[in-house]
Amino acid sequence: MKNYALLAVLWICGFSNAFSAEGINRKMIITTQEWAPYHFKLPSGEVGGEATEVVKRVLDEMNIKYEITIYPWARAQAMVKDGEADAFFAASWNEERSSYAVLSKVFVPQKWYWFLNKDSNLDPNSREFQKSEPVAVLLGTNMQKYLRDNNYIISGTPGDMDALVKMLDAKRIKAVLVNDKVIEEYFANNKIDAGKYKKILCRDMPLGMYFSKKFLHEHKWFLDKFNNVVTKHSLIK
Incomplete structure (x- = not known):
């Protein structure tokens, strides 16, 4: 009987760990720039725009909590490089960005x-x-x-x-x-x-979202799942 109880506890713990392995126990910090029509501040103070709406739909579907803030573009990228933020968008690939972050599947034409x-x-x-x-x-x-x-x-x-x-x-x-x-x-x-x-x-030069390598190291499941979900919401036809 004790063996069955032990197995049940181990199964529950394993299930719990599997669940937490595909979750983030904090709010994602995301940076962007004032760059209409892709992203811009709405009268409400929220960030809107066609690229922003794709990102919101994807993260909402993934049940990820997040905060999107507008900064000057150079600072928005530097914050990810310096570990102050987890991701920035919308951006096209370049070697410098890719030294500290990984580009998602592109989802906005440019x-x-x-x-x-x-x-x-x-x-x-x-x-x-x-x-x-x-x-x-x-x-x-x-x-x-x-x-x-x-x-x-x-x-x-x-x-x-x-x-x-x-x-x-x-x-x-x-x-x-x-x-x-x-x-x-x-x-x-x-x-x-x-x-x-x-x-x-x-x-x-189509656009995607750059995620810091540090963030992806801590959440190894994240990028594959993001790329799978973003395909459904992509503006690239």
Whole structure:
């Protein structure tokens, strides 16, 4: 009889451990940036946006408690690197980020476009442009790293879209590299005529969510489950 009781206790403990192995006993700390239409602060103070809604649906389905906070983008990433946060989104892959975090399955489409003044005949994808013309890009973005790695002449790295567009309008630079949905949202919100500019495709760079390696080491089951669930909610068709 004692043996049966012992087996029952061991079975219950084993079940409990299996359950806790796929749970998180605290709130996940997640960082992002003000980057409409992907993520932005709502009048309620909550974070909304099309990428945010995917993340919320996935984590809710996984029964994960979480807190999403907006920071300047460079800080949002540094907090994950320094162990102050568990994840950041939405982001495309790069080697630097992948040294301290792991990218999920991508779930939001993104294209990088060059925006130039309408009267420009330059091709920012050409070697000649790359070696001779000044450009600008938002600080802390993967686009900044791409330009640096490919030896573009970066003459400005402002922290917001307003300053970036003003540089282009003032013709201080010949082109800006941006996410086209983000800059077009900015144009619409600020009643700026998008016809003043021309755009040229640079790269297709879909977005996912980066989780710190420390977090994934502590919760080894998490990434596979997140990737399975996010497939159902992905905006990439």
